[in-house]
Amino acid sequence: MRPPLRVWGVVGFLILLHFGLHLSLGLGESAPDLLVVALLIAAREVDIGRGAGLGFFLGLLDDAFSVLAFGANTFAMTLVGIGGARTRDLFVGDSLFFLTSYLVLGKWMRDFLHWIAAGEGLRESFVDTMLVQSSISAAYAGVVGLVVIAISGLGWETVR
Amino acid sequence: MPNYKSDANGSRRAQGGLVSSGFFVLSVIALCLPDPSQDEVASLLRGSLLRPFVLAQEGLVRRSIHAEGTEVLQGRLDSLEAVIANTNTLSEENDRLRGLLTLSNRNPAQYVAASVIRSGTPGSEGMFVLNKGTRDGVTNDSPVIMGRGLLGRVLEAQATRATAMDWTHPQFAVSTMTEDGSIYGMVEANPGRFREADRLLLDGVPFQEELEPGVALVTSGLGGVYPRGIPIGVVIEESDAQEGWKRSYWLRPFVSPGEATHANVLVSNDGELRDANSWSEGGAVVAGPATLPDETDSGTPDTEASTRR
Numbered sequence: 117m118r119p120p121l122r123v124w125g126v127v128g129f130l131i132l133l134h135f136g137l138h139l140s141l142g143l144g145e146s147a148p149d150l151l152v153v154a155l156l157i158a159a160r161e162v163d164i165g166r167g168a169g170l171g172f173f174l175g176l177l178d179d180a181f182s183v184l185a186f187g188a189n190t191f192a193m194t195l196v197g198i199g200g201a202r203t204r205d206l207f208v209g210d211s212l213f214f215l216t217s218y219l220v221l222g223k224w225m226r227d228f229l230h231w232i233a234a235g236e237g238l239r240e241s242f243v244d245t246m247l248v249q250s251s252i253s254a255a256y257a258g259v260v261g262l263v264v265i266a267i268s269g270l271g272w273e274t275v276r
Numbered sequence: 277m278p279n280y281k282s283d284a285n286g287s288r289r290a291q292g293g294l295v296s297s298g299f300f301v302l303s304v305i306a307l308c309l310p311d312p313s314q315d316e317v318a319s320l321l322r323g324s325l326l327r328p329f330v331l332a333q334e335g336l337v338r339r340s341i342h343a344e345g346t347e348v349l350q351g352r353l354d355s356l357e358a359v360i361a362n363t364n365t366l367s368e369e370n371d372r373l374r375g376l377l378t379l380s381n382r383n384p385a386q387y388v389a390a391s392v393i394r395s396g397t398p399g400s401e402g403m404f405v406l407n408k409g410t411r412d413g414v415t416n417d418s419p420v421i422m423g424r425g426l427l428g429r430v431l432e433a434q435a436t437r438a439t440a441m442d443w444t445h446p447q448f449a450v451s452t453m454t455e456d457g458s459i460y461g462m463v464e465a466n467p468g469r470f471r472e473a474d475r476l477l478l479d480g481v482p483f484q485e486e487l488e489p490g491v492a493l494v495t496s497g498l499g500g501v502y503p504r505g506i507p508i509g510v511v512i513e514e515s516d517a518q519e520g521w522k523r524s525y526w527l528r529p530f531v532s533p534g535e536a537t538h539a540n541v542l543v544s545n546d547g548e549l550r551d552a553n554s555w556s557e558g559g560a561v562v563a564g565p566a567t568l569p570d571e572t573d574s575g576t577p578d579t580e581a582s583t584r585r
Contacts, residue, residue, distance in 0.1 A: 135326065135329040136329065136332070138395065138396040138397055139326065139329040139330065139332075139333055139393075139395050139396065139397070140329045140330075140332035140333045140336065141333070141336065142333055142336075142337075142393070142394055142396060143396060144394065144396030145396065147396070163288070163289075163292040164292040164293060164295075164296045165291065165292040165293075165294070165295030165296050165299075166292075166295075167296070168295065168296035168298075168299035168300060169295065169299050171299070172299045172302060172303055175303065176306065176317070176321065177321060177325065177326065178397050178399070179306070179317075179318065179321075179399065180318045180321035180322045180325075180326055180395075180397075181318070181322070181395030181397050181399075181400040181403060181405070181439075182318075182397065182399030182400050182403075183314075183315065183318065183400075183403060183431060183432070183439055183441075184399075184403075184447070185399040186306070186307075186309070186314040186315075186317075186318060186399075187303065187304075187306040187307030187308070187309065187314065188307065188399055189397070189399055190302075190303045190306045190307070191303040191304065191306070191307050193303075194299050194300055194302075194303040195300070195303075197296075197299075198296045198299075198300065201292075201296075230399065233307055234399060237446060237447075238399075238446060240467060
């Protein structure tokens with residue numbers, strides 16, 4: 117299957133925006149995780165191999181500044197890419213509820229996998245990290261993802 | 277949402293499964309790579325694909341510093357002038373006394389001013405990048421200091437960049453002592469429930485010794501990473517986390533990592549022993565290096581600020 121060029125355009129734009137906000141402007145956690153939004157959007161449009169490849173590449177970029185937990189982002193994003201592509205076979209819907217759940221759960225799952233892979237030494241408490249901080253950032257990413265889908269015209273009619 | 281698209285071709289499906297399994301295995305390999313290989317990959321990415329973003333942040337930091345109010349900068353300048361004026365007398369006294377004792381001069385500590393860049397990506401908490409590297413004399417384990425005290429240390433120095441950790445990092449630890457050198461201990465990062473609640477814990481103080489709130493602590497020089505005399509923080513209260521015949525104390529660090537946009541890196545002189553005692557000489561903890569970081573970041577030797585002998 118060949119995803120439309122527009123999908124790659126949106127993914128590229130989100131990657132640039134992510135590093136522009138997080139790295140160049142130094143906004144940190146106040147900026148949404150646009151890499152995972154890009155991955156989740158693309159994963160619905162590409163096959164499982166490309167989803168995994170994109171996740172691997174984006175995770176590696178995220179890991180460039182992660183000296184002690186290097187590989188944790190790569191591991192998490194690769195699995196999210198695979199999972200995102202697999203959801204196309206399992207869920208066909210494009211309702212607002214489905215898309216919101218997909219984006220929010222995708223981001224939460226990415227944080228959860230990162231939390232597991234980061235290792236015990238760097239791991240903070242599950243309640244604070246996953247139930248509080250990750251839930252908030254997942255909701256944030258979900259809202260931003262819906263906005264991106266709505267304005268990018270990716271063909272997801274319900275949101276538009 | 278496009279219509280449901282199924283991969284009709286079974287072989288393509290199997291191929292996709294194989295490719296995804298391959299990437300999964302690669303991601304596990306990336307996770308298990310030895311540290312030097314991980315550092316190499318990370319350095320390569322930082323120096324290539326992510327370099328434009330890092331350069332953009334450097335430019336923005338520089339601009340924001342230039343935009344800082346002149347009144348604030350004038351205030352800092354006045355404070356530094358006062359410090360320098362006091363230090364000159366001490367310096368003369370010191371030289372005279374050393375002459376009387378026929379002691380040779382200390383090696384002067386040299387600082388390289390650097391911009392602090394934070395990536396803000398998951399897993400990089402407690403880490404930052406400096407825009408100075410081995411070409412400027414920065415080496416692995418070089419202490420990083422801000423105006424009022426110790427910020428952290430360099431983990432990995434490259435030619436033009438260095439990756440460093442601040443005191444909130446879980447692996448941060450420094451041997452410390454009171455300013456008079458009478459009580460020693462080990463300071464470690466103690467993560468709070470949230471990043472904002474991170475603080476320092478002084479551990480290993482003998483039970484018979486007691487520290488009052490407000491006592492300032494400096495690096496002891498033991499361990500060979502941090503030179504003696506860099507201010508770390510002040511004692512707030514005794515911690516309940518004491519074990520055996522040891523006491524523990526909570527510290528309020530002099531430096532807040534969130535404020536760090538510029539820092540000084542203490543560099544060695546051709547491998548000779550560094551000396552940061554000028555920070556704490558004269559009784560009270562001195563509030564910073566003798567000269568401000570060069571905010572124009574010209575990359576010339578002017579960026580190096582030497583403390584007095």
